[in-house]
Amino acid sequence: MKHVKALAIKFISSLVLLSIILGLFFDMAFSNIFLITLVLGVTAYLIGDMLILPRTNNTVATIADFGLAFVIIWLMSENLTYGDNHLLMSLISAVGVALFEYMFHRYLANNILPNKQQQTGTRQANTLQYQTEASKELTPVRPDVRTSEEDKNQQ
Numbered sequence: 001m002k003h004v005k006a007l008a009i010k011f012i013s014s015l016v017l018l019s020i021i022l023g024l025f026f027d028m029a030f031s032n033i034f035l036i037t038l039v040l041g042v043t044a045y046l047i048g049d050m051l052i053l054p055r056t057n058n059t060v061a062t063i064a065d066f067g068l069a070f071v072i073i074w075l076m077s078e079n080l081t082y083g084d085n086h087l088l089m090s091l092i093s094a095v096g097v098a099l100f101e102y103m104f105h106r107y108l109a110n111n112i113l114p115n116k117q118q119q120t121g122t123r124q125a126n127t128l129q130y131q132t133e134a135s136k137e138l139t140p141v142r143p144d145v146r147t148s149e150e151d152k153n154q155q
Contacts, residue, residue, distance in 0.1 A: 006049075006112050010104060011041045017096050022077075026089045032080045040072045040097070048101065054113055058105045065101040070094035 015037045022028040022036070044065050053061040074090035083089075 002112050006108060007041065007045055009107075010045055010049075011037060013100055013104070014041050014097065017100055018073075018093060021093045021096050022073075022089065025092075026083075026085070028077070028081055028089075032077070035080070036073055036076045039076065040069055043072060044068055044097075044101070049105070049108055053105055053108060058102065058109070061105055062098055062102045066094050066098035069097040069101075073097075 015034065018033050018037050018040075019030065022033050023030060048061050048065040048068060052064050070090050070093075073093045074086055077086045077089060
């Protein structure tokens with residue numbers, strides 16, 4: 001049920017966003033916007049939100065969603081509508097979708113995706129803690145090894 005709610009939020013928000021960008025600014029028909037939103041929403045949810053986001057971070061998933069949105073919007077608008085500005089239309093729409101996806105990924109991480117700390121039962125540190133060893137001398141000196149200065153002093 002959590003995934004249905006998240007998918008509905010994603011679909012409605014993307015539909016409103018793409019209706020504003022594609023419908024008002026580029027005069028695309030609502031039926032085409034609805035179809036693009038449906039394909040983009042399901043594809044981006046499965047690939048970007050369920051596969052990429054849990055394995056990486058928000059930035060990587062947002063970049064992947066930007067590329068996916070650009071390709072899907074460009075291919076579908078090229079095949080569904082007539083016009084010559086499909087590349088610019090797709091680029092502007094993909095930027096808008098990527099900005100929305102950044103916020104949506106935060107919602108998913110907090111409410112939908114399982115917490116890694118709860119799965120393992122331990123706290124995972126975000127930073128690695130390294131220790132360094134320091135010593136007074138750079139090289140060890142053994143009594144049976146003489147340097148050239150010691151040889152000169154003994155002669």
